[in-house]
Amino acid sequence: MILKIALFAGLADRIGTSSLNFTYPHDTVTADKLKEALAEEYPSAAQLIAVSFVAINQEYASGNVLITEQDEVALIPPVSGGQPTDEYDENPNIDELYTITTHPISVEEVTRQVITPAHGAALTFTGTTREWTDGRRTVHLEYEAYVPMALAKLRQIGAEIGEQWPGSCCAICHRIGNVGIAEISVVIAVSSPHRDSCYEASRYAIERLKQIVPIWKKEMWEDGSEWKGHGLGPWNPSVPGSFSSESK
Structure with missing residues (x-):
């Protein structure tokens, strides 16, 4: 399967892209196994990958959660802090909390x-x-x-x-x-x-x-x-x- 993985901040800098198409040899993979595979593929980013969290469909996932090709996947490095819920608003509606x-x-x-x-x-x-x-x-x-x-x-x-x-x-x-x-x-x-x-x-x-x-x-x-x-x-x-x- 081919997973499209969003990358951010220092992780995107280290790997050299903010959106990664990653090929995995099976139809499913756990979050932990995906991190292991990414660390092997990108050894220069291995330490940062190890302390990052996998997000699946915009929720933090535990290590044993299964990922499929249909999932929205992102790798979240440690954090510091048309479709209004999907993109930031260039002119935010002040009535939104x-x-x-x-x-x-x-x-x-x-x-x-x-x-x-x-x-x-x-x-x-x-x-x-x-x-x-x-x-x-x-x-x-x-x-x-x-x-x-x-x-x-x-x-x-x-x-x-x-x-x-x-x-x-x-x-x-x-x-x-x-x-x-x-x-x-x-x-x-x-x-x-x-x-x-x-x-x-x-x-x-x-x-x-x-x-x-x-x-x-x-x-x-x-x-x-x-x-x-x-x-x-x-x-x-x-x-x-x-x-x-x-x-x-």
């Missing part, structure tokens, strides 16, 4: 989506590009996303917040492409009936985004560049969100 855009983000518009007469608290987290990191000057950041899956995972975060903090509302907008110094890369707005829930849900949203949403950033320095991924310890996006007021 979860969006990915190439345009500058309006903090006011994202926040407006969660303001409601029933809620007494609203918080907005704004992520921006800092100029200096560990003594190196950043020129700008480049963000890349597996857009349809990223949107699905943003919606999942919203659903999880609704379950853990009933009545809360969340909106998230993430920018991709080039993001300059002091420009906004992500805005997360949360509102709740009471402030305690609002604080907790807001923190949960950004931590969960870093854990499960397939978005990567490339730090462009004066003297080089590097893809940055997940920064929260051992990366396992298949593990359910665990942050709560009890785990603070």
